[in-house]
Amino acid sequence: MIYINNNKEFHLTNGMISYICRVEEKTGVLEQLYFGSAIPHQPTFDYLIEREIRPSNNFKKEDHTSSLEHIKQEMPMYGTTDFRYPAVEVQYPDGDAISHFNYSNYRISNKKRKIPNLPTSFYDEAEAETLTIVLKDRYSSLTIEMDYTIFKDFPIISRQNHIVHHDDCRYQLMRFMSMSLDLPIDDCDWLHLDGAWARETQVKRDKLHSGLQQISSTRGASSHIHNPFFAICEKSATEFQGDVYAFSLIYSGNFVGQIEVDTYRISRVQMGINPYQFSWQLEKGDVFSSPEVIMNYAQNGFNEMSRNFHAFFKKHLIRQKWASKERPVLINNWEATYFNFDESKILALAQEAANLGIELFVLDDGWFGHRDNDASSLGNWQVDKRKLPHGIRSLSQKIHEKGLKFGLWFEPEMVSMDTPLYQAHPDWIVGHPQKNISHGRNQYVLDFSQNCVIDCIFEQMDAVLKACEIDYVKWDMNRYISEAYSVSLGKQRQGEFFHRYILGVYALYEKLLAKYPDLLIESCAGGGGRFDPALLYYAPQTWTSDDTDAIERLKIQYGASMVYPLSAIGSHVSEVPNHQVARMTSLKMRSDVALFGTFGYELDVTKLSQREKSQVKNQIILFKKHRTLLHTGTFFRLQSPFNGNVCAWMVVSENQTEALIGYYQILAEPNPPYQRLRLKGLNADFDYTIWEKEQVRTGKDLMAVGLIFGENYIDRASDFWQRQMAGDFSSKLIYLTRNKMQG
Numbered sequence: 001m002i003y004i005n006n007n008k009e010f011h012l013t014n015g016m017i018s019y020i021c022r023v024e025e026k027t028g029v030l031e032q033l034y035f036g037s038a039i040p041h042q043p044t045f046d047y048l049i050e051r052e053i054r055p056s057n058n059f060k061k062e063d064h065t066s067s068l069e070h071i072k073q074e075m076p077m078y079g080t081t082d083f084r085y086p087a088v089e090v091q092y093p094d095g096d097a098i099s100h101f102n103y104s105n106y107r108i109s110n111k112k113r114k115i116p117n118l119p120t121s122f123y124d125e126a127e128a129e130t131l132t133i134v135l136k137d138r139y140s141s142l143t144i145e146m147d148y149t150i151f152k153d154f155p156i157i158s159r160q161n162h163i164v165h166h167d168d169c170r171y172q173l174m175r176f177m178s179m180s181l182d183l184p185i186d187d188c189d190w191l192h193l194d195g196a197w198a199r200e201t202q203v204k205r206d207k208l209h210s211g212l213q214q215i216s217s218t219r220g221a222s223s224h225i226h227n228p229f230f231a232i233c234e235k236s237a238t239e240f241q242g243d244v245y246a247f248s249l250i251y252s253g254n255f256v257g258q259i260e261v262d263t264y265r266i267s268r269v270q271m272g273i274n275p276y277q278f279s280w281q282l283e284k285g286d287v288f289s290s291p292e293v294i295m296n297y298a299q300n301g302f303n304e305m306s307r308n309f310h311a312f313f314k315k316h317l318i319r320q321k322w323a324s325k326e327r328p329v330l331i332n333n334w335e336a337t338y339f340n341f342d343e344s345k346i347l348a349l350a351q352e353a354a355n356l357g358i359e360l361f362v363l364d365d366g367w368f369g370h371r372d373n374d375a376s377s378l379g380n381w382q383v384d385k386r387k388l389p390h391g392i393r394s395l396s397q398k399i400h401e402k403g404l405k406f407g408l409w410f411e412p413e414m415v416s417m418d419t420p421l422y423q424a425h426p427d428w429i430v431g432h433p434q435k436n437i438s439h440g441r442n443q444y445v446l447d448f449s450q451n452c453v454i455d456c457i458f459e460q461m462d463a464v465l466k467a468c469e470i471d472y473v474k475w476d477m478n479r480y481i482s483e484a485y486s487v488s489l490g491k492q493r494q495g496e497f498f499h500r501y502i503l504g505v506y507a508l509y510e511k512l513l514a515k516y517p518d519l520l521i522e523s524c525a526g527g528g529g530r531f532d533p534a535l536l537y538y539a540p541q542t543w544t545s546d547d548t549d550a551i552e553r554l555k556i557q558y559g560a561s562m563v564y565p566l567s568a569i570g571s572h573v574s575e576v577p578n579h580q581v582a583r584m585t586s587l588k589m590r591s592d593v594a595l596f597g598t599f600g601y602e603l604d605v606t607k608l609s610q611r612e613k614s615q616v617k618n619q620i621i622l623f624k625k626h627r628t629l630l631h632t633g634t635f636f637r638l639q640s641p642f643n644g645n646v647c648a649w650m651v652v653s654e655n656q657t658e659a660l661i662g663y664y665q666i667l668a669e670p671n672p673p674y675q676r677l678r679l680k681g682l683n684a685d686f687d688y689t690i691w692e693k694e695q696v697r698t699g700k701d702l703m704a705v706g707l708i709f710g711e712n713y714i715d716r717a718s719d720f721w722q723r724q725m726a727g728d729f730s731s732k733l734i735y736l737t738r739n740k741m742q743g
């Protein structure tokens with residue numbers, strides 16, 4: 001998959017994509033030539049070089065023809081003839097930041113480099129190859145190793161950079177992007193996922209303008225505000241057509257994703273750790289590794305982009321034990337009880353849940369210390385005997401006896417003021433001891449850049465987990481970091497805090513999973529405040545949003561599906577009026593939306609009427625029937641809730657013999673226009689039975705003509721006054737199977 005011409009041109013290709021870069025002789029830098037659909041290998045790619053000498057450029061000494069300002073580069077740096085943002089910036093002992101990283105050598109490997117406590121994609125030897133290009137600084141002995149991994153079955157290349165220190169001087173790394181890519185495109189749009197608490201992953205599409213545009217986080221977590229993902233697309237690109245270049249960063253901390261459109265129509269695309277408030281001191285022997293970025297090229301629009309991400313993450317990122325394993329139907333007591341519960345209430349919920357066919361009971365916040373509200377007890381992971389007099393072990397056994405698995409909520413990174421931990425260890429709290437330390441939700445952040453803090457929390461969690469019969473953990477995180485400071489880091493190293501913090505989070509995940517390898521972990525950060533690929537590596541599912549309203553969830557789940565597979569999208573049926581927006585929606589609508597995710601319930605099932613209980617039972621039967629299809633099939637977004645009154649999506653099994661479609665009408669329309677929903681991903685030559693309509697139609701027909709929805713409103717069989725109206729917030733599920741009669 002990796003071709004090399006004359007030790008100076010590198011062509012990574014797998015039949016779907018080509019990525020070409022070369023060593024530029026005059027300047028010694030690595031020059032980008034092409035990224036896009038696969039092109040045949042050639043003995044030379046010289047013809048791809050674009051060069052123009054322009055007035056007002058700076059040139060290196062004794063040279064009048066090459067300015068880095070018009071060379072597309074793979075690792076641009078400060079202090080050259082290029083004025084655009086660099087990918088690497090190092091401060092030297094003299095205080096300057098002038099560097100020049102020249103090509104030195106390369107190597108190829110089919111083994112992935114493993115970096116302790118930093119999640120990256122993984123692969124078997126036959127599935128991918130990594131080209132490492134080594135650059136050497138002209139002014140020091142620093143080297144940069146740039147890993148490019150090309151995967152056999154995906155139009156995806158990952159990039160990760162490592163800077164290696166070899167001498168006795170001290171250098172300060174100020175900026176170190178995971179990737180810099182100069183693409184010759186500017187007349188494009190870019191798409192990203194913006195949001196806030198309770199309205200995460202809202203799809204935003206903007207026109208690229210000249211100059212800088214970026215998404216980022218400075219909050220210590222990837223954040224609700226921007227997901228660490230963006231895509232650049234042709235203006236005419238849609239869900240099903242057009243070129244899309246998409247980038248997803250395997251990182252949960254402060255990140256930046258930016259596009260700098262220059263005056264020569266080159267878009268410099270960068271992604272990596274946010275340089276804001278970042279610096280890293282390099283000492284002899286140190287290697288600093290950037291997070292890995294996934295670069296995904298799709299020729300046929302956003303659906304193809306998402307399918308690439310979904311399949312790639314399942315195969316190369318999510319713990320294999322859980323990647324394709326069926327996710328249990330869960331009940332979570334949060335919206336049913338909040339902090340107000342006792343053992344008998346929990347057991348009553350669990351009993352009813354078991355009767356309904358639910359498989360996992362999750363005890364959420366409030367089981368420890370004396371946490372009756374959010375101002376108390378985080379960091380004191382001792383069971384609250386007032387609420388659970390027989391302890392967690394006994395509770396977990398009783399829940400198991402009911403035939404349910406047992407899960408428990410933790411918020412490991414936080415501490416409340418009223419705990420022994422807070423009193424004993426003010427030095428373990430993030431913030432400057434002589435300055436203001438803000439609280440968020442009444443809580444303070446533990447300094448996970450210190451190993452002793454991680455060990456203490458691990459020991460506390462371990463004591464609980466080993467004492468009970470545990471199947472699942474929900475790892476929550478409910479505030480951002482505002483005054484970053486660690487008393488354990490010296491003056492020179494405060495700029496390392498944010499990155500060290502997130503490495504500490506990963507370290508605790510590693511420790512837990514080393515001891516409890518079968519544990520299913522669901523990550524959460526006040527909903528989707530840390531929904532990112534790095535946490536997917538440890539926690540195969542994420543609580544997508546604290547907003548459980550079915551209508552809001554259409555947008556949130558639609559947006560999340562841009563990057564993340566359905567098996568990762570935590571989705572529950574909750575009660576009405578909805579606790580976040582007070583909206584009333586039917587039980588059917590709520591379930592039809594939650595079904596396209598991990599699926600569970602988050603309401604007091606003991607209070608349901610008999611009619612509702614039997615409805616819930618049937619919903620669970622339905623989910624179990626389709627679970628394999630939903631979690632292993634191919635997902636297609638069909639109609640966007642961001643563009644109108646209808647949302648639709650579908651999942652098709654890998655062998656194309658079955659499909660499930662979710663169709664949602666937001667508001668009822670009087671005398672509505674006809675609706676045809678063209679399906680995707682079916683086999684054109686198969687006959688399919690549409691169970692809800694008792695029709696048999698060919699795949700070709702369903703994809704060309706589509707399902708006809710006009711008859712929903714006025715049923716052909718009944719007269720106008722007798723008609724059944726779906727009304728506001730209504731949904732339909734449509735199930736297709738390949739007709740067995742067919743040969």
Ligand code: DGJ
Nearest residue numbers: 334364365524526527546
């Ligand atoms: C925020 C989470 O998103 C909720 O699901 C719940 O676990 C609460 N925290 C508990 O405090």
